[in-house]
Amino acid sequence: MKIFNKENIYKADKITIKNQNIESEVLMERAAIQIFGWLKTQLQENFPTIHLFCGIGNNGGDGLALARLLLNDGYEVEVYVVNFSDKRSDDFLLNLARLKENKLWPEFIGENSDLPQLPEGDIVIDAIFGIGLNRSAAGWIKELIQHINTSKTYVIAVDVPSGLYLDKAPDDKEAIVKANTTITFQFPKLVFFLPETAEFAGNVEIVDLGLDREFINTTTSEAFLISRNDAQRLYKPRAKFAHKGDFGHCLIVGGSYGKIGSVVLATKAALRAGAGKVTSLVPECGYDILQSTVPEAMVITAFNDNFLIPTEINFKPQSSVFGIGAGKGKKTAKFLEQLLTDAHSPLLIDADGINILAEHTDLLELLPEKSILTPHPGELKRLLGDWKDDFEKLNKAKDFSKKYKVVLVIKGAFSITIADDNLYINTTGNPGMATAGSGDVLSGIISSLVAQGYDATIAAVFGVYLHGKAGDYAAQENGFEFVIAEDIVNNLGNAYKSLFQQHPEN
Numbered sequence: 001m002k003i004f005n006k007e008n009i010y011k012a013d014k015i016t017i018k019n020q021n022i023e024s025e026v027l028m029e030r031a032a033i034q035i036f037g038w039l040k041t042q043l044q045e046n047f048p049t050i051h052l053f054c055g056i057g058n059n060g061g062d063g064l065a066l067a068r069l070l071l072n073d074g075y076e077v078e079v080y081v082v083n084f085s086d087k088r089s090d091d092f093l094l095n096l097a098r099l100k101e102n103k104l105w106p107e108f109i110g111e112n113s114d115l116p117q118l119p120e121g122d123i124v125i126d127a128i129f130g131i132g133l134n135r136s137a138a139g140w141i142k143e144l145i146q147h148i149n150t151s152k153t154y155v156i157a158v159d160v161p162s163g164l165y166l167d168k169a170p171d172d173k174e175a176i177v178k179a180n181t182t183i184t185f186q187f188p189k190l191v192f193f194l195p196e197t198a199e200f201a202g203n204v205e206i207v208d209l210g211l212d213r214e215f216i217n218t219t220t221s222e223a224f225l226i227s228r229n230d231a232q233r234l235y236k237p238r239a240k241f242a243h244k245g246d247f248g249h250c251l252i253v254g255g256s257y258g259k260i261g262s263v264v265l266a267t268k269a270a271l272r273a274g275a276g277k278v279t280s281l282v283p284e285c286g287y288d289i290l291q292s293t294v295p296e297a298m299v300i301t302a303f304n305d306n307f308l309i310p311t312e313i314n315f316k317p318q319s320s321v322f323g324i325g326a327g328k329g330k331k332t333a334k335f336l337e338q339l340l341t342d343a344h345s346p347l348l349i350d351a352d353g354i355n356i357l358a359e360h361t362d363l364l365e366l367l368p369e370k371s372i373l374t375p376h377p378g379e380l381k382r383l384l385g386d387w388k389d390d391f392e393k394l395n396k397a398k399d400f401s402k403k404y405k406v407v408l409v410i411k412g413a414f415s416i417t418i419a420d421d422n423l424y425i426n427t428t429g430n431p432g433m434a435t436a437g438s439g440d441v442l443s444g445i446i447s448s449l450v451a452q453g454y455d456a457t458i459a460a461v462f463g464v465y466l467h468g469k470a471g472d473y474a475a476q477e478n479g480f481e482f483v484i485a486e487d488i489v490n491n492l493g494n495a496y497k498s499l500f501q502q503h504p505e506n
């Protein structure tokens with residue numbers, strides 16, 4: 001699903017009005033109807049008081065239209081106009097008049113007004129600012145936002161939590177509504193998925209306004225949200241007469257004394273994700289462990305008991321993983337250099353592999369094109385240096401990916417894959433996956449997909465999706481705390497199957 005920037009959202013709005021030959025207020029009504037429908041479904045037979053805070057732009061107009069629909073359906077509503085300017089939009093004014101026709105006169109809140117009481121259990125609709133925010137909320141508007149945030153109401157933001165910019169980091173986090181749910185129109189917004197700002201949006205619901213399909217399809221976007229429909233399209237079906245040679249040979253290089261488990265997990269994951277053959281290369285201390293825990297894999301060893309040293313590899317894998325559990329000793333770093341120099345196919349570099357690259361930046365030049373790096377934020381910092389906010393982090397990551405022609409997967413609650421100037425944001429996964437070995441499983445999955453012939457960017461995007469989905473199945477069964485990395489591997493089958501189920505369970 002495309003994530004549009006502010007300019008393209010406004011364009012989509014305009015083109016729809018023109019092509020569908022409608023007035024702009026029709027889109028506002030569609031927006032209000034969508035939120036009304038969502039609320040009604042959630043509330044069922046409950047009728048809490050609903051407090052609607054409406055600005056004077058079109059976000060406020062949406063709020064007023066929603067207030068009318070709720071009022072006419074018998075809900076108890078309290079409507080406040082947050083009267084920060086006299087530049088009221090036409091559709092705001094139209095909906096204000098319609099509300100008055102329905103005998104509801106909103107209360108106007110200004111600089112010296114008392115703030116309304118917001119009793120626990122009531123609902124707040126935040127329609128103060130939408131995508132038109134152009135500076136931080138200040139003064140009494142900020143106080144109102146804080147009043148909403150400290151209340152014990154359930155807060156639903158219309159389109160965007162008021163005070164949150166779409167295209168830059170907040171300059172005052174105290175001046176942003178903290179929503180429980182954000183119902184956003186047509187397009188997901190990037191800031192809802194970035195670590196510093198996701199908390200303001202809460203649960204995100206995307207509702208359709210019927211905006212111009214052709215414009216959406218033909219307009220390019222730099223960012224995408226990957227949901228089930230997108231993942232489904234990435235899947236490569238298997239031919240009936242396929243044989244294991246068609247699904248590639250994946251090499252997993254890693255491990256050191258006490259850390260052979262990481263290679264076991266990645267090896268299993270690579271096999272379960274579908275690689276035709278998997279060979280693991282470990283120090284000798286790992287030989288028995290791998291042979292007995294993963295009999296399906298082949299094992300070769302470095303001539304050293306406890307850590308990896310340069311070792312000759314006498315076959316050409318279609319993909320390789322380097323770094324998991326490897327440590328970053330001198331000889332291990334030398335081995336990475338050898339692997340990079342001899343590589344015939346993209347490498348996936350994780351964990352200590354990334355730390356070695358950060359310490360020996362000359363090695364970066366040797367990375368084969370389309371290699372994949374999968375850092376968590378700490379490893380990314382070692383690679384890129386510090387950043388002041390999420391936007392700077394993404395820009396630095398994009399520059400890095402372009403410079404070295406590699407795919408970056410930044411791991412997190414919403415993992416982000418960066419390649420060719422594009423961002424792909426993952427939607428699967430859960431806090432149960434914050435557990436040892438989870439990243440090793442991801443490395444195995446992605447590398448397995450590369451071995452099977454998936455393009456590196458697609459392998460990363462699809463692999464991250466499958467990994468999260470498998471983790472969701474694991475957590476669904478036994479709860480977040482119970483999940484260990486092995487459970488993620490064991491649910492990969494469910495993750496694949498869910499792509500094509502009519503009604504997936506999660």
Ligand SMILES: NC(=O)C1=CN([C@@H]2O[C@H](COP(=O)(O)OP(=O)(O)OC[C@H]3O[C@@H](n4cnc5c(N)ncnc54)[C@H](OP(=O)(O)O)[C@@H]3O)[C@@H](O)[C@H]2O)[C@@H](O)CC1
Nearest residue numbers: 013027028057058059129130131132133134135136137159
């Ligand atoms: N696109 C679509 O498809 C559809 C969009 N729709 C809806 O429209 C929304 C966008 O509406 P919008 O453009 O009128 O902007 P909005 O967010 O209401 O605010 C603008 C006002 O805020 C003001 N202002 C800004 N910052 C401020 C500050 N810190 N402190 C004080 N004032 C500040 C600014 O004033 P100014 O800067 O000019 O002083 C201006 O008056 C969108 O989010 C969605 O809800 C739907 O109706 C249907 C289809």
Ligand SMILES: [K+]
Nearest residue numbers: 126129160162
């Ligand atoms: K809002």
